[in-house]
Amino acid sequence: MIRTASPSAGEPMAESRHTLILFTIDGQKYGVDLQIVMRVVRVVEITPVPGMPEKVMGIINFEGTLIPVINTRRIIDAPLRDLELSNHLVIVQSPEQMIALVVDSVEGAIGYADAEEIPMESVIHGTKILRGILKDKEDLIFIQDIGRFLSLEERLLLDSVLDSHRRETGNG
Numbered sequence: 001m002i003r004t005a006s007p008s009a010g011e012p013m014a015e016s017r018h019t020l021i022l023f024t025i026d027g028q029k030y031g032v033d034l035q036i037v038m039r040v041v042r043v044v045e046i047t048p049v050p051g052m053p054e055k056v057m058g059i060i061n062f063e064g065t066l067i068p069v070i071n072t073r074r075i076i077d078a079p080l081r082d083l084e085l086s087n088h089l090v091i092v093q094s095p096e097q098m099i100a101l102v103v104d105s106v107e108g109a110i111g112y113a114d115a116e117e118i119p120m121e122s123v124i125h126g127t128k129i130l131r132g133i134l135k136d137k138e139d140l141i142f143i144q145d146i147g148r149f150l151s152l153e154e155r156l157l158l159d160s161v162l163d164s165h166r167r168e169t170g171n172g
Helices: 072-076 152-169
Strands: 017-025 028-033 037-042 056-062 065-070 088-093 098-103 105-113 130-136 139-144
Touching: 017 072, 017 088, 017 098, 017 139, 056 098, 056 152, 065 072, 065 152, 072 098, 088 105, 105 130
Parallel strands: 028 139, 065 098
Antiparallel strands: 017 028, 017 105, 037 088, 056 065, 088 098, 130 139
16 A cells, blocks of 8 residues: 555555556456556457467557557457457556557546455455456456466567567568
8 A cells, every 4th residue: 555644643544546447348347557558449450460379369550569469358258259340459558568458348437445446366266367356336347467467478479479570570
């Protein structure tokens, strides 16, 4: 928890606030930290690249940068389906690189305090892609841990394939 300046005796410590960008997949709400979201755009043409990890649909050229597009449905074990014009890409800066997540829709943003987040490990042990849960009226919002979407092996394979593609096409 991030604390503000030291309170006077008897004053409570201020609690850290966070903001999530909310998106849906098959009606279920998910969230990612606003501070890692670079942009939200309508789905664009995704260029398949041979040799990519199964979770990666291909790449897009975003402002001159090649960005891998993650099939979020594969990550959360949702039924696979073809892209639709109504889909969106949530472009985020993961700990390793920028990636685009394919989502059904983007619902806006929600702010919350540390105490409102239920750690995922206290609900289900062993989950890797979810950091926590928020209760929002009658909905549950699953907070994604973007840094765990790809394994080390998948990240290394992705880096190798992207480097090769950049050399072949001369694109950054």
